Amino acid sequence: MAQNFLDLALTPAVLAAQEHAYGRAAVPGQPGDRDALGPEEVAFVTARDSFYMATVSETGWPYVQHRGGPPGFVKVLGPNEIAFADLRGNRQLISTGNLAGNDRVALILVDYPRRARLKILGHARAVDRGVDPELDARFDVDRPGGRVERILRIDVVAFDWNCPQNITPRWTKSEVEAVVAPLRARIAELEGLSRG
Numbered sequence: 677m678a679q680n681f682l683d684l685a686l687t688p689a690v691l692a693a694q695e696h697a698y699g700r701a702a703v704p705g706q707p708g709d710r711d712a713l714g715p716e717e718v719a720f721v722t723a724r725d726s727f728y729m730a731t732v733s734e735t736g737w738p739y740v741q742h743r744g745g746p747p748g749f750v751k752v753l754g755p756n757e758i759a760f761a762d763l764r765g766n767r768q769l770i771s772t773g774n775l776a777g778n779d780r781v782a783l784i785l786v787d788y789p790r791r792a793r794l795k796i797l798g799h800a801r802a803v804d805r806g807v808d809p810e811l812d813a814r815f816d817v818d819r820p821g822g823r824v825e826r827i828l829r830i831d832v833v834a835f836d837w838n839c840p841q842n843i844t845p846r847w848t849k850s851e852v853e854a855v856v857a858p859l860r861a862r863i864a865e866l867e868g869l870s871r872g
């Protein structure tokens with residue numbers, strides 16, 4: 677079971693906020709071993725087609741960026757490691773630059789139809805394309821379009837499942853099309869019958 681997330685998140689200032697608001701604060705444990713991703717987390721992460729990742733700048737500003745790709749674009753390399761390809765973008769390299777000064781990242785991954793979300797804390801490092809050919813091979817770096825410049829490897833330290841509250845269910849175009857296809861076929865069939 678994941679233990680580490682709250683142990684890391686419940687800092688003295690957070691506990692003080694709880695005390696101020698509710699008159700009492702949670703009792704955090706000592707951050708311990710890293711939380712290992714289990715089968716549920718692995719299935720969830722590898723099914724996602726997008727997520728958000730926050731980094732921290734050397735001036736202390738948080739920075740959040742959206743990442744997207746076909747399901748499977750986030751790979752689980754081990755119980756404590758996930759990775760994804762960083763494509764050539766607008767050449768700002770804000771996330772990559774931030775990681776050079778502070779390797780901490782926070783991710784949020786959402787399954788909108790199921791109204792489930794997973795938060796991950798970890799340490800990330802950028803591995804330039806060409807440095808680790810075996811790693812590159814897992815990411816199809818030579819595919820046409822969207823040139824892969826580097827792989828971002830994230831050492832997962834902690835994760836936490838959020839409650840479904842306030843997640844509006846949304847479906848992607850392909851998910852809607854899969855549901856609508858038999859209805860379209862049935863309509864076409866009925867139209868054929870009524871004409872015949």
Ligand SMILES: Cc1cc2nc3c(=O)[nH]c(=O)nc-3n(C[C@H](O)[C@H](O)[C@H](O)COP(=O)(O)O)c2cc1C
Binds near residue numbers: 744764766767772822
């Ligand atoms: C033409 C173009 C296509 C992109 N395609 C993707 C993409 O498919 N998935 C993705 O996560 N980011 C995509 N990006 C963005 C970059 O890969 C990357 O997220 C961005 O450069 C990160 O920069 P930052 O850390 O400075 O915010 C694309 C950017 C451009 C300009």
